Amino acid sequence: MQLKNKIRAALNEKKILLMTHLVLGYPSLSVNREVIRQMVENGVDIIEMQIPFSEPIADGPMILKANQDSIAGGITVKECLEFAAEITAAYDIPFLFMTYYNIIYKYGEEAFFKKAVEIGIQGFIVPDLPPEEGESFHRLAAKYGIAPILIFAPTSTDDRMKEVTASAKGFIYCVARRGVTGKKTEFTEDFDSYMARCRKATDLPLAVGFGISGKEDVDYLVGKADIAVIGTRTIQLVDAEGAAAVGPFVAGLR
């Protein structure tokens, strides 16, 4: 089933879906494994697994550090892919790859898509690949049935949103504010009118990410967005309290 349809179906049962994020290899694949278990068992709907890259320009300090520590720890793309295969086999929710374009480019674009299909990955989030630069990427995405998750930002004009939507599948990732991942977002009227513009621009479900850190935020997003994305917060949690803390946290979000 297509990612978009899966999301639509899930939304029949839940007011808002939860998508979580983690960086593969940080602090280790075995901790990742446990974190994912806790997430899935506590009701997370979608998980984006970030394959680390040495130059993650769209990420804030926390995720940046996770990327770099993971690489410093010796993680390879191959290990990430193997791990992903294991995970998708174990759990029946959609898994996405989040990574920077160079990882895909170096692997070989088509080979990477093939591999993702083989693993059962449903979508890619590539924050440094705007649609104009992704011609072959989008061709291959269509060919292999992988959803290219594209991004709206508060700085996107209506026209730009239209343009982006045209290449997007699955859902749209609405960046909640300017800046990078990791800082708290203050929800204001501006945010509401931004979300209204997003809704108008696309038929795809809307995920909201950047700075979503607790139940209050998730509650605020109900009715405005379809998916709440928790990124940095769970990494912080694992750093501070270990993988076991993730389950209760996730359970309390909704």
Place this chain on the structure above:
Amino acid sequence: MQLKNKIRAALNEKKILLMTHLVLGYPSLSVNREVIRQMVENGVDIIEMQIPFSEPIADGPMILKANQDSIAGGITVKECLEFAAEITAAYDIPFLFMTYYNIIYKYGEEAFFKKAVEIGIQGFIVPDLPPEEGESFHRLAAKYGIAPILIFAPTSTDDRMKEVTASAKGFIYCVARRGVTGKKTEFTEDFDSYMARCRKATDLPLAVGFGISGKEDVDYLVGKADIAVIGTRTIQLVDAEGAAAVGPFVAGLR
């Protein structure tokens, strides 16, 4: 009696005269006093007393240091003049002042000449005052009957020697070589022809200084010059062996 005539008279008795040099206040006036006594008692014919100056550009390291130490020790021009008065009163040989022009200029040129006459000084050696710059100086020298001792150098042309002689009285100070005081002079054929040129250029007695350090040098000068000038060597001697060593040294020179 005029300085020149005194020298001529003395040369009737000696093959060569000895002129020695010291820096007033170095290492102290009381050591100067003793050194002068030793010099006079051992047959020195003329003594040049250097009033120290902070910028003695024509002097080498040893005399330079003597100048600067003397000033650092607090010597004043006034003390130098008083000391000179005491010395000229005590000994019956010609005494000269050697100093740089600024000392005279600052004191007041005419006042300085007056004072020198009062003290009984017979001549001035001012190494940074070429005749062209000494118009008032030479007028005053004539007026007060003080001999302006001028300088020939190996670099002086015959014409220049003529020019210099025209303003000179007493004797000519022939610098033995290029450079500053203190370094040993090697006497070569060049030196002999230089001395011949000097002799031709002037009727005044010729003193030779710079690097004259022992009997051998003095002997060499006999017949070529009228006065041998010992500068740095006695300062070194006093530094190394004390004032008492000066007498025997001087006695052994001729």
Place this chain on the structure above:
Amino acid sequence: MTDKKGYYGQWGGAFIPEVLHETFVQLNAAYNDARADSAFWKEYIALMGSYSCRPTPLTHVENLSRHFNGAQIFVKREDLNHTGAHKANNVMGQGLLVRRMGKKRVIAETGAGQHGVATATMAARFGFECTIYMGEEDVMRQRPNVFWMEKLGATVVPVTSGARTLKDAMNEAFRDWVTSMDDTHYVIGTVCGPHPFPEMVAWFQSIIGSEARKQITEVFGKLPSRVYACVGGGSNAMGVFQGFLDDPDVELIGVEAGGKGLETGRHATRLTGDDASAGVAQGYKTMFLQDDDGQMRDTHSVAAGLDYIGVSPILTDLWEKGRVRFATATDDEVMNALDLTMKKEGIIPALESAHAFVQAYKEAGELTPDDAIIINMSGRGDKDIFTIAHAFGDPSWKEFIREKGAEYAAEK
């Protein structure tokens, strides 16, 4: 030479986070406007003439020419620019553009600090706020430049992520920009990054080449046989090469940092040798020093300004097309060339620039006195005393620093 906008052959592009899309739309518009407006270029030329000292001279180094007994060697003196390097051309140009866009703040990355000082200078002159990102490692190594940036009124932010050097500072500048783009312009320091930066920086730097072409024609009566420039990001090289791109008889040679030698892996050589491969990072596509997974590698050069993973997409294209030849100079060769240049001509190239001298010296003897070659001297070395004196291992310098250090330690 672009097929697709912002591409040079297969290289270039604008791989930017979506949040910057609008910023780039505006930047492209402002840049294209400025480029179409001849008054803008006139203003730029006037500014560089009255604030820096353009045209910079082309010095005929006769002693070196004789020494190598070959071509007449000419040196394009970018070291005489205000702030001491060609970096001034780029920052002052971008400064004019920022004023045109009505922005009030600039940010920049810096490695050695040269571009940081230039940007801080420009910001002071234009009255902009200024934040400079600099790897923590570099902040410590290049304290003199940090001191000047701060004195010029800039805030210097030490970057503690990654290798804590240039590329990380660049990433960090992007992170600032995605927050602050409404009033802030990111002044990239070289002909790299997402479109329109490579094209824009190359445009501002083209002032070097157009001057040099005019000057060599005047003093030598004909074009040079070869033109040498060091290549970090590639801005000084692109600057001088543009004067001669359309003259097929003028050979253009880019010189990369060979560090401890290609075979050691401790270098920053992208287009000579086989250590680099195509990739996409920091917003553009070029040849990067990266591993098989696409992770960027640590690089090394005695010259901080050449110590970078990527290279201008425009140069990569010219390399691929065979228009620009690339060569490599090791740290040791650089120190020797520096020494010779100082002693023979009284000029002190920056360590970066000295790379170009190395290759020119290797080749000068292949030509005759009827030929001319131009070396682009991108900057002056006296700003690098800590690095240069250290690299020469000068004992008196070390003693001086020891004593100064002890003096300051005693104050604590």
Place this chain on the structure above:
Amino acid sequence: MTDKKGYYGQWGGAFIPEVLHETFVQLNAAYNDARADSAFWKEYIALMGSYSCRPTPLTHVENLSRHFNGAQIFVKREDLNHTGAHKANNVMGQGLLVRRMGKKRVIAETGAGQHGVATATMAARFGFECTIYMGEEDVMRQRPNVFWMEKLGATVVPVTSGARTLKDAMNEAFRDWVTSMDDTHYVIGTVCGPHPFPEMVAWFQSIIGSEARKQITEVFGKLPSRVYACVGGGSNAMGVFQGFLDDPDVELIGVEAGGKGLETGRHATRLTGDDASAGVAQGYKTMFLQDDDGQMRDTHSVAAGLDYIGVSPILTDLWEKGRVRFATATDDEVMNALDLTMKKEGIIPALESAHAFVQAYKEAGELTPDDAIIINMSGRGDKDIFTIAHAFGDPSWKEFIREKGAEYAAEK
């Protein structure tokens, strides 16, 4: 303006040891020949254009002009010369003269090291042997300049006599010269010393004023109301003033080093205040800082290049005749002016030059935007990082030096 050859009013002359008489005869002849030969000046201009970057710009500093809400302030950018100061004008000119005289070796005195570096540079370029005399105190304080001089191929001789600073280095250079004059020329660093040096150095430096006059007329349409320059020996001041000496409406202001304040006695102020008196030393007659006996006093300034007992006889004459007004800037005022200039305009005056800025800033508000003033920026400050960072008491700088010092100490 000279009655007697080499005199300016009652000042100047050539108080030289007899052994140098012939050397000066030859020097005067060579200088007069060169001066009469228009090809010589043409060659000089060409050299300064191709090796240094003359004409140096005249920068309109608009931010500062607005800040003081008075005259339009223009800065003559001698900092953009090769080696970073106006000293280049003098040494390159003397270099041409040395070549003309057929001598093979040059010597020079240096205080801060600026003139030493310039001379070493010139010597490298002309292929002369080079010895630089520098007070031992200064060798220790100004190690970076010593490093460059040595790298440029010069021998640096630490002078251990006297106060072990500039004047002692000058005496020592004379001592070398009286031995070596046959093949050696003494490149005096400023408009002082025995005739023909003041006149000759002023001639070479006049390039500043003739450019500035032309430039201000072009960009401002009329002459400036006032021209400011710092005065150590007086060469940069004489350089720029000569462009306007015959324009009685242009007021010329020389700014001396006030050090810790005139009242403290720790300064180097000859023509402001009453601490100096007429004297003869170092070969010429001028106002010297000396005691009642005629012994030279210790001087003080944060700017090593102004820290000198004497002053150009030409300036003393212009002062006596009322053509040049003199003022004083204290060390503290200098640091403030430096700070303001960096922050407002992105230019870093040398500590010496900053003295001129101080006085201009004090007076700019007395004039209107229809008036222009010119500040001669004799050199750039970035060469002085050790002094400037120290004078600002910058804690990070001190920490940096402590760490570097510890690193080098550990190597022992």
